[in-house]
Amino acid sequence: MLSISLTTEQVKLLQAMAGETARTPEDIARRAVLDAMEDYEDYKIAAERLSTSDGTSYSLEELLAKYPEDENVAR
Numbered sequence: 001m002l003s004i005s006l007t008t009e010q011v012k013l014l015q016a017m018a019g020e021t022a023r024t025p026e027d028i029a030r031r032a033v034l035d036a037m038e039d040y041e042d043y044k045i046a047a048e049r050l051s052t053s054d055g056t057s058y059s060l061e062e063l064l065a066k067y068p069e070d071e072n073v074a075r
Contacts, residue, residue: 002033
């Protein structure tokens with residue numbers, strides 16, 4: 001269980017968003033919290049990898065040239 005405090009204006013905006021997206025305010029808040037938690041986990045992984053990196057980095061162009069046929073690389 002979690003309880004948060006919002007200003008009247010924030011509540012109005014949340015209710016409007018809920019109405020426009022056919023979701024409940026609780027669903028929107030839950031998704032926002034889960035997204036923030038995932039972002040934080042991603043940040044921790046990136047920070048750990050940077051702290052153990054040898055400093056080598058690659059440009060997007062270099063990666064595309066190295067993996068031209070990889071369907072997992074967005075083009």
